Amino acid sequence: MWVITGVFAGGGLAGCAGAPLQRGPEARHAALSYYMQGLMHERSAQLAEALALYRHALEHDYQSPALYVRLGATHVKLGQPELALKEFRQALALDPANRDALRWMAMLQTSEGKIEDAILAYEQLLEQEPADRFVLSTLADLYVLQGQLPKAVELYERLIREYGSAQQLHFNLGVLYGRLGEFPSAIQELSRALELSPDSVEVRLALGLTYELNEELEKAAAHYEDAIRLDPLNHRLYLHAARVHAASGHFKDAIESYQTALDLAPDDLEAIVGLVRLWMRTQRAGDAQQLLGRKLQERMHQPALYVMLGLVYQEAGASQEAVRAFERSLALGESAQGHFHLGAQLAQLDRETDGRRHLRRTIELDPNHADALNYLGYLDAEDGVNLQEARALIERALALDPENGAYLDSLGWVYYQLGDLDSAVAYLEYAARTLDTDPTIFEHLGDAYLARGEGEKAEAAWHKALELDDRLETVKRKLESFMNRAAKTSDE
16 A cells, blocks of 8 residues: 555645545545556556545545545446536536546547537636647637637637647648638638648649638639649549539539549539539530530439439420439439429420429428529519419529529519519619629619600610520510601601
8 A cells, every 4th residue: 555655655645637526534534545446446447446446535525626526537448428417517516626527527528529518617727737648639629619600710820839840730720711701811821831831732722722712713713723633533623623624614624623523423413513514614515415425324323413304404405304304303203403403494384383393392492592482583584473372482582693694584584574664674674784694684674664655665675685595586576666656756
């Protein structure tokens, strides 16, 4: 027993971290003996024996926070978190500032997913030890998990001030600034991280994403290409590069990047879909159809591929084939996009009842599917039915995408049908400014002008519609009728 008396001689157990507080000489000796034996058994992984010995110690000193901490720690090692939490709470009831209990409690609550409780424990620890690096960094991470990003930013900034620059700290801080939409600060921190670790693919990717979100597409592309040079077999990097090249109008570069991604990962859906969309955009529908056909022959029967095949058929004017492709997509797995495209196609084929059913199902699956909200509302507006409901649907779509010219046109058309011509003209004029390449908008605007008695403006709007699409027979008839009436009025 010389170890016991040697370690704790002179000042009692109260001054020794992790040892029980004592009440008297006999109790002191007994509790200490059981405590030390328990500790040795715990360290030897003889956990059941350790528990028994700690409980014997409690018989002699039931007010020792340290004993409850050891009991809790042993329960943790036995995989008994609820029993452990009970012991830690008892320790804190006796000593609310007990650091060992707080640390164990915090770590256990974190592992159990009780993030709010863990945060409270770490905040208490931070009050006691403001410069504790582990507590600072762990609490920062928990704030991130809880969505308390400004608090996490504050702690990462403290870590950098107190412990100096480190690549990971600047990286984490940069990512947080990006999530907060503070892109200049994000770029600054990520650039600092890159200085500290020039060959980090992770940092270059984060910088690329941040520049992309900040609409600095050329800089984004440069960082993605640098990342590719560092890790040329990572197909995900080519997808990022392709996306930015496409957004910049560099379609050739985008196609090459998607093709490389597909070479590295032949079954990657994002690469297939991205490539198909680009080919359709660049008038290469045949290439798109060929790729999709090949992948389907390889038994890549993914719903998304059939959706894309349907869009290819749609572009080629093969409406029935498009319907079958969309239906095949839904047979393989229900999706909002599958229902939307099938509903839109059926509506265009004058099968509005079926089309509306699929559009409603789209919204059930994805209440924020703006295109479906707008399309369903527009169908009602075109038919002059359910106009208040149509307005509500389109307003929901506009709330999701306020500058969408097609949605603005739909709302203007609803107001036209409701007889609110001033609101109709206001929204249709806004739509025409936002999307000045859509002949339908100018046709609607012409109709609204005419209804409001502004014939010259109506004529100009219809002429604009025909400039954009000279095949619009309805617009031609409207113009002819208007000009005939104008001539008749002039003759009179």
